[in-house]
Amino acid sequence: MKTVILLLLTLTGSLFAREIIVDQKDKTFIPGTLNVKVGDTITFKNSDPFSHNAYTDDEDNEFDIGMQATGTTKSVKIKKEGEFNIECAIHPNMLIKVKVTK
Amino acid sequence: MKQFLLIFLFFILSVSSLSASEIQKWLRPTTVPVPQDNLLTQERIELGKLLFFDVRLSRDNTISCATCHHPKRGWTDLVPVTKALGFKKKRGPRNSPTLLNVAYQNRQFWDGRVKTLEEQALGPLEADIEMNMPLSTLIPKLNAISGYVKLFKIAYPNEGLTKESLAKAIASFERTIVSTESPFDRYIKGDKKAMSPNAIKGFELFKNKAHCTDCHDGFNFTDGSFHNIGLNDGELQGKELGRYNVKKRAAWYGVMKTPTLRDVTKSYPYFHDGSVQTLKEATALCASGGRYEMDVKNKSTSMKDRELNEQEIDQIVSFTKTLTGPDLDIIIPKKFPQ
Numbered sequence: 001m002k003t004v005i006l007l008l009l010t011l012t013g014s015l016f017a018r019e020i021i022v023d024q025k026d027k028t029f030i031p032g033t034l035n036v037k038v039g040d041t042i043t044f045k046n047s048d049p050f051s052h053n054a055y056t057d058d059e060d061n062e063f064d065i066g067m068q069a070t071g072t073t074k075s076v077k078i079k080k081e082g083e084f085n086i087e088c089a090i091h092p093n094m095l096i097k098v099k100v101t102k
Numbered sequence: 103m104k105q106f107l108l109i110f111l112f113f114i115l116s117v118s119s120l121s122a123s124e125i126q127k128w129l130r131p132t133t134v135p136v137p138q139d140n141l142l143t144q145e146r147i148e149l150g151k152l153l154f155f156d157v158r159l160s161r162d163n164t165i166s167c168a169t170c171h172h173p174k175r176g177w178t179d180l181v182p183v184t185k186a187l188g189f190k191k192k193r194g195p196r197n198s199p200t201l202l203n204v205a206y207q208n209r210q211f212w213d214g215r216v217k218t219l220e221e222q223a224l225g226p227l228e229a230d231i232e233m234n235m236p237l238s239t240l241i242p243k244l245n246a247i248s249g250y251v252k253l254f255k256i257a258y259p260n261e262g263l264t265k266e267s268l269a270k271a272i273a274s275f276e277r278t279i280v281s282t283e284s285p286f287d288r289y290i291k292g293d294k295k296a297m298s299p300n301a302i303k304g305f306e307l308f309k310n311k312a313h314c315t316d317c318h319d320g321f322n323f324t325d326g327s328f329h330n331i332g333l334n335d336g337e338l339q340g341k342e343l344g345r346y347n348v349k350k351r352a353a354w355y356g357v358m359k360t361p362t363l364r365d366v367t368k369s370y371p372y373f374h375d376g377s378v379q380t381l382k383e384a385t386a387l388c389a390s391g392g393r394y395e396m397d398v399k400n401k402s403t404s405m406k407d408r409e410l411n412e413q414e415i416d417q418i419v420s421f422t423k424t425l426t427g428p429d430l431d432i433i434i435p436k437k438f439p440q
Contacts, residue, residue, distance in 0.1 A: 027319070027327075049313075049316075050316050050402075050403050051402070051404075055351070055353075064351060064353075066353065067352070067353055067403075069403065070403070089328070089351055089353035089354060090327050090328055090329070090353060090357075090402075091326070091327045092208060092209050092214065092326055092327070092328070093208065093325060093326050093327075
């Protein structure tokens with residue numbers, strides 16, 4: 001019974017996990033603030049005519065998508081709750097404030 | 103105030119072919135960003151200025167901040183890296199960057215290793231190839247100069263003369279090193295005669311065909327971004343790794359901060375290695391995609407051959423020359439606290 005409940009909870013979690021699109025346009029992350037849940041995916045879309053990047057050094061959600069070419073998308077899954085910033089390694093003025101809840 | 107700004111913007115729009123948002127983007131701000139814990143006061147600025155020009159802040163009393171960042175030399179030193187001498191004639195690996203408009207930058211040094219001017223101010227003091235003055239020696243040395251103790255008491259009454267208040271005072275002065283009104287500023291405000299037809303064409307090339315604004319964007323003609331512009335080839339073994347030395351992040355391999363182009367005619371030689379002497383050569387190098395086109399690891403995607411002819415290069419140079427304003431009105435101190 002416990003296994004079934006756990007399985008259902010996992011499936012429900014996957015069903016409700018969202019994909020949040022973040023545009024990189026005019027050297028700005030759009031939107032600049034995000035309220036997401038654990039398990040959600042953030043997809044970065046580069047709409048500028050030059051490369052971008054997105055990374056965070058937050059211990060619980062650390063990622064670095066590397067160089068992202070024009071017109072491409074890259075996704076990261078959010079692992080743990082907390083608050084952190086995402087920056088572009090090329091353009092440090094680009095910043096997203098992220099709040100993650102369960 | 104809002105009404106005044108609207109009327110001002112309406113006036114500019116009526117005499118300009120540029121859109122309102124574009125004009126706003128290029129207008130020089132009237133204030134600089136200031137941290138809450140180090141608000142600008144005249145006392146702090148004046149104290150910072152004395153410290154900035156005082157050679158006693160170096161180990162052997164020969165070098166001040168102004169040695170490498172002099173107001174009469176474009177807030178840099180105008181010498182190639184090979185001739186820029188620090189403590190006991192030691193040479194650093196990088197060209198002295200101009201201090202003009204550093205208040206508007208949110209990463210300091212060529213490699214952006216610190217964020218604030220307060221953090222930056224202490225770096226060259228201690229660097230062994232620059233002023234080589236350990237703070238553990240400098241703070242007692244300054245505390246033994248009663249004139250400085252008195253000035254710190256006035257400027258930072260609750261803080262004393264510490265490394266923190268020393269950094270704050272120098273940073274306060276640095277925040278006053280801002281660009282003055284240039285022909286470009288007058289042009290953008292509606293004076294169409296402020297720039298020559300060649301310079302106006304250069305501005306259009308700068309924004310469009312040449313893609314200079316990929317990096318040299320906004321009123322300060324830098325967006326604070328970091329790029330490997332292909333000054334060196336290959337894997338950079340034994341060469342300058344730039345921001346990659348701060349953290350081994352792939353996107354930081356061989357990258358350096360985009361410098362401002364404000365007063366660019368006063369801050370030669372160019373690039374982080376000071377390897378280019380003239381503005382025309384620097385413009386041509388960037389517009390052709392860098393010194394090395396192939397096999398440059400992590401080269402910026404903005405560095406492409408834009409296929410400009412010589413006339414177009416000259417027009418861009420004419421434009422960038424319009425970014426130079428008169429020298430900042432500053433009295434260099436001759437007497438220092440005793």
